[in-house]
Amino acid sequence: MNHRTATAVLSVVIAAAGLTACGSDKGAAAPSTKTSPSAAPSSSPAAPPASSAPSAAAGTAKAKGIPPKPDAATQAKYxxxxxxxxxxxxxxxxxxxxxxxxxxxxxxxxxxxxxxxxTDLTNQRFTSPTHPDGFGPAKAGKILDAVHTHLCPSY
Known part of the structure; x- marks a missing residue:
């Protein structure tokens, strides 16, 4: 039973590291590099990978500045x-x-x-079929404020 739990946790950690690596090649090398050394020196294979690998994945997400998906109420306000x-x-x-x-x-x-x-990157990122080149600097500034207020207010 303990082996199954460790295997399941390790599978989740590897999947999470793979998902965080999807953003760029630079990010892909960091999680796998950090996860492997943490797992190798441990004397007990079940406990340390579970405790050290998630913190590495969380640190990668935090370093990138991508917050978790908002709850339903926050998303509705945004x-x-x-x-x-x-x-x-x-x-x-x-x-x-x-x-x-x-x-x-x-x-x-x-x-x-x-x-x-x-603001420039907001204008490039937020487009639509009727605004393929963005919404312009004035609206991009307002979009940026909405993003900052609702999705990452601590940044």
Whole structure:
């Protein structure tokens, strides 16, 4: 039974590391490099990988600045804020708007003092069929504020 639990936990950790690695090649090397050395030196194979690997995966997500998916109430407030700016931002695809916002949090984390870069990347990230080149700098600034307020307020 203990072996099954350890195997299940390790499988989840490996899957989580694989999901966090999907963003870039640079991120892919870091989790697997950090997970392998942590697991190798341990004397008990069941306990240390379970405790050290999730913290490595969590550290990777935090370093990238991508927050977890919001709860239903937070998502509803975020979508309402975007719709108030321009209904075409969400364009009947709230999950896509949430994913774009979570990715925009990464930009906020990586360029915390460069509001212009944050706004430019928001305008590139948030597009729609009727706004293929973005919504312009004024609306991008408002979108950025909505992202920051609802999805990553601690950034």
């Amino acid at each position: 979508i309402a804020a975007l719709a108030a700016i321009d209904p075409d931002i969400v364009n009947t695809k709230p999950d896509k708007a949430v994913d774009r916002g979570r990715n925009q949090c990464d930009t906020i984390a990586n360029f915390p003092t460069d509001k212009q870069k944050q």
